[in-house]
Amino acid sequence: MDPKLLASLLRQPIARRKLLQMGIPGLSTLLLQGSPLAALMGCSPQKNRNSSKLSGADGDRKFLFVFGAMGGASINDSFLAVRESEVSDPNRLNVFPDLLVKGVEGTDLRAVDIAIDAIGPLPFKVKAIQSRFLNKYWRDMMVVAVNGTTVSHPEGQYRSITGNGAWNQRTLQEAVAAAYGKDLLLPNANMCTVGFAEPGKDVHLPAYARTEAIPDPAFFPFGLHGYKGIQGAPKGSLIELARRTRDTRLEPESAFMQSYANNPAVQEWLQIRKKQGSVEALDLINQLNAFKDSKDLPFKNYGLVPNAEAEVLRSVFPDIGADPLQTQALLAYLLVTQGLSCSVSFGLGMNLSIDGSDKDNLQMTNTPTAFDYSHNAHRATQAVLWHRICDTLDRLITLLKATEYRNGQSYWDHSLIYIASEFGRDKTRVDGAKEFSSGHNVNNAVTILSPLINGGKVLGKVDLANLNIHGYDPFTGNPQAGAVMGEKHVYSGILKALGVETKGADLPSVPAFLRS
Amino acid sequence: MFPKIFQRWLTFGICFGLLACLQQAPKNASSKSPLSGAEGTKAGAGVLALQEPEVSTLKRVRPRLLGKSLAKALNLNPQGMCLELGKIPCIDLVHKVALGGMNAYGNSQYQFPQSPGITSPIAFDRVILSACIQRAQIDLSNTAEAFIYKDLKLSIDGRLVKDAAIDAALDRLYQxxxxxxxxxxxxxxxxxxxxxIYHTEPNGAAINWMALSCYAVLSSVESVFY
Structure with a gap:
């Protein structure tokens, strides 16, 4: 099917000020329903209607969000940007005019606000603002120096989530799912691609912690019910009769099953199929559907009823469907707050995306090959995509803060977002060029957002002679010239912050990650 | 024509050959129809279990094969066999990865999934059920020309009339x-x-049975692997 047609089918434009237009009665109704809107308006987190699904043992459950910043997200172009006046050779180094670099007093965190006329040869204007995000979240933000070990995209991505094989090639997502996801239906959901989507290789990983790949978040809910939404389908009670006949009489009777019943692949299929009833009982085909019923998407004609709170959710993520990243982020929120997942991964894809809602001012929202388009136009690519990351994560965190996990604490109080990237980019430019190309550079730093970490801190420091990021003392967090910190330090620090038991894993101790 | 000694050797050879074929059956399991499981067992005969070879040759039916095989088995248009919301293709798009496929262009996914996910059996069910409903509706509209449920007779109140056509339909479905x-x-x-089905919901019992008998057979594990 034509992708344009599909995009148009799934695009559900919603007026951003729709809620305000609803007036006070509309808002009151939504508040009574316990929607996240209250917190969006500055109130405390609203009661979670799904808290009944949460088992007694999960009071200390933590949630990991891995954002795959595909292609090389350079920290020198975002939270560790350097001003021209701070270096002796500004024409040679990737530094910014002083006025474009913002900071937060008392921290080393920075942000770049910049406007650019085009993305290299691509005629799209860029207006990127990072400072709003920094000012809002610096207390929960930590930037951590990391020296990667490869300049290969897939391998670098994989190493960023396994700490370069720090714990038997177990990914961070798998480790968190193994720790907190035993009683969840979908502990480890992954919407990423390439190396960020690759499962780990730890043979001791519990089966329930394995990655569930979600290639398209817009379509995912359809795969969560065996017959709802199929026109002409018999009643559920009749389908149950057919399933029982299949499971208890046809299959045991067949020569195929008598021959292959012990085959691991058959066993695995049957084990997963056993969960089908539990999945269907949660009505996730509707609960995870935040689209609006319309002529193009006639859910109601097919007996489907999208999530009752979808209108509020779409006010935070107004471009779901058309914007793959917003669609992913909203599904990430729903998977966690519906009590299904404790680890959700999403991020930039390789395909370009354009926001065509304003025909006179088209916006490129994802460059071809994401951050790797820095080979063609470093500065604009980094600006577009960092802005996009900040914008998307801001929306996600807003919703997480607005939704109660339990006992008055929000989901955000239990969450950690790791902006993973395979490596950084070259630190130099020629003759002070405003736009230039960059290669891959293993020296970089990654950003972690969470109330559980030592916020407002930079672990490491920029060397103003060459813009490389120094390592740090793992205990104090103080910068240490010459110290080289690898992927395993990030891996270890994240798991510690999330309270994951790592006994026997022989991970490096990095107490500097933890909030004192 | 042949001397007796040759006739005896010929008979012995045929018997030996048949025996050898039966013993070879597991090794040939992977060469059968994609939607088929065991080699043919005649109605009324006991079930002939195959012996699984030490190195399993069992493979999961991937989306393209599923679509083609299902369309052929039920004589349906593969493009319209299963469409979410009546317009979005199930096999080629919506459930492609859940059904064990890869999505290189759309999602930079260059390998088949290593194992099925939680949505895999559900997606499989949706595809099979959609196709079976279509087949049942078409067959019921003209049972004389039906592809599977041929010559089924319905009583005035919509019940199936029990006759040989039912057995023939089931034979046809399995074949x-x-x-x-x-x-x-x-x-x-x-x-x-x-x-x-009739005792639970008498209304429409015939068409519901047609759709669900097809679904029960085609969604079984025998369809999932080859």
């Missing part, structure tokens, strides 16, 4: 799906399914 006849037990199970 199209697995290239074999159903065993006696399998036939009985599906006939009992009709009774269960």
């Amino acid at each position: 199209k799906a697995f290239l074999r006849d159903p065993s006696v037990q399998e036939r009985e199970a599906l006939k009992d399914l009709y009774e269960d």
